[in-house]
Amino acid sequence: MNETKRDVVLDVRDIPSPVQWITLSLQHLFAMFGATVLVPFLVGLSPGIALISSGLGTLSYLLITKGQIPAYLGSSFAFISPIIAAKALGGPESALIGCFFAGLVYGIIALIIKKAGLQWLMNILPPVVVGPVIIVIGLGLAGTAVNMAMYKNPGAPTGELVYSTTHITVALITLAVTIICSIFLRGFLGLIPILIGIIVGYTTAFFAGIIDFSGIQEAKWFQMPDFMVPFATYTPGISWEVIIIMVPVAVVTLAEHIGHQMVLSKVVGRNFIEKPGLHRSIAGDGVGIMIGSLIGGPPLTSYGENIGVLAITRAFSVYIIGGAGVIAILFGFIGKITAVISSIPQAVMGGISILLFGIIASSGLRMLIDNNVDFGNNRNLIIASVILVIGVGGAFVKLSDTVSLSGMALAAIIGVLLNLILPGREKADGNMFVEEVE
Template sequence: MQQQQQKIILDVEEVPKPSKWLMLSIQHVFAMFGSTVLVPFLTGMSPAVALVSSGLGTLAYLIITKGQIPAYLGSSFAFIAPIISAKALGGPESVMLGCFLAGIIYGIIALIIRKAGINWLMTILPPVVIGPVIMVIGLGLAGTAVNMAMYSNNGAPAAELEYSLTHFSVALVTLIVTIICNVYMKGFLKLIPILIGIIAGYLMSLALGIVDLSGVKEASWFTVPDFHVPFVNYDPAFNWGIAIAMIPVAVVTLSEHIGHQMVLSNVVGRDFIKKPGLHRSIAGDGVGIVIGSLIGGPPLTSYGENIGVLAITRAFSVYVIGGAGVIAIMFGFVGKISALISSIPQAVMGGISILLFGIIASSGLRMLIDNRVDFSKNRNLMIASVILVTGIGGAVLNIGEFSLSGMALAAIIGVILNLILPGKEEPKDMFGNTDSVA
């Protein structure tokens, strides 16, 4: 691999010196911080709980992968829309159960891969299905991002929304600063454009007087996060259909996971797909999702931002990643940090979301381009078209109390169409090979 030609500062199993260890771990925390706290901010969850679940999930992942894969787990954007919908219709119990079941699906798939290899997975999840589904995730959230950016009272009934030039200006400045940092900054600063953008937007919001700091002043330095432990007080009235509808999201996040493993293998110069094995990394992600669901945090996934940190620093030590997990857990118990995050105006997060949700949609398009999906074939054109319209249009399938909608329904329809329509290409593994994968 090309990356192997570069000098490795810390190999995967190396233990760094304490001072270097601390600084490298803090760097990883900063890289994931903006995106990880954005998910609970958008879904009404606790940022502190998200940090704790992120740290715990990462430590569990390192254990399951035998300390051989330096990957950090953060909040997954793929679950934002399903969580918002499930929370509105079925309450937090349905959300947490749905996330829990998604994690279990990961575990089941990990077991199947261990026994049967990965060729079957590539058969049901080809780029022509996953690409449009990823586009649906981003485009389906476009309205949420724009509303956060434009309205001072976002969340109110549509007829009562109040357009605010002040809030929209803050959102645009946040967006512009983030883009400039991502395009023009060098080194570590290029890896944290989201964090820099949030800071810039927050400072502008302070200057314009739209930040309420009363919660920060009243918060204690040490506090126990607002953990939500589901299934303790079981409510038989909660909606099983809504909970089960979150499971198809795992289809998308599995594809994301495989992509990250490919990139990470190239960066580090080791084939993590073979050793310790894709089944272990998928199981690690699944356990992270389960941990989040058991304490009220969002589902987790491996983070591209942290892979970027590895690529630049060439410090691949899993001890550095583990240190970042411990620091994230500690941050979750600092009340001032949680209150400060909660005080960020929605306009700031709206500006960030315009970019992030657009990038998600664009990454789906990039997957189609990179894999050279041929849209001159009617089969591919029909699959992508149906996925995009049903997903973005908000199609709903109601059967009694069971309900499938939006991206989850689009993903299932896409998988079915891919399996039944004639002209299917010979399945390829993630490296583009058509040979059977053991």
């Protein structure tokens, strides 16, 4: 810890100079930008509102964690499939209400952790359950990425899809550039391969003639986004089917949150799980999700890209993170920026998505490897196998005429039940996280 602190440029509560403040905040904005705008692009929400909710969520997170954790919140990929499913059931309004309940689950779990500690959560969500569920999240989105890359009209029914050599070429160039940047670039540029890939892909799409610039020309520089506010722009309704789709995802993404807190603690040289406490960081995530859902934005999560920026710059100031949040909010009101994002061809986003969704699946595999999950043990093999086939296969269980459990939600619930029921379960130690970062 002491060695880490010696080369700190700005500590957590240090106030940067104006030049440092603006420059380093913009770096954080660029690091999260590509991934954060991709989620609303895929699920049909406003990129401008996603930027605003990202900024507001980050600022609320800093307040809830007492300005002690320098974490930036961006759009969560884990909720892409649930949001698409919820929209199919009841439109975007239904999906947003589901997102609100997901944030509420974070808050409830934060309260339980404060009172009862972490061990109960680790018993419910060991790596043998969470790893395969994360793999399901990534593989479940694979078809979406491939369709966006290959077809002119990826949202059309299967029989009406039109293959396009131009679109697949643009997608593969975008993918190749993103991979090359990820592997060969160093420093800050190595943290924004998604943004670089989108820029090169967009340029390629321009020369291929598949960009519609009419929206950019018509957009105003300052433009109020189409906020979706309950009781103001729509009348909210509670759908148990949507809640059942969303809640299991919220529980699983908590494992991702804990992992980020462990990494962040090591990078900064402070034990954030102990102080200000994991319950505060989880509550901060939950409140950020609820704020976003109340204005029309996707669920949020802490971003590994921004943790990487902290590791490189050694500037840990929460004021820099807050500055990035403020700039993101301002960007959300610039109509030209939102229009440019909306004009990005689906082929470009498809190329990016092939890599990102694969990385999600691979991170689930990495969790199994890092935690030394033994697949020579039939118990572990059975749990992982059942989760994977149910989740990827699209199994569903009808609870009533209007409510059903399907896909990842069903896979997560069955995985948790199998882990609790099958004999030979090892008791998890909730204190391992505190020990890990010390």
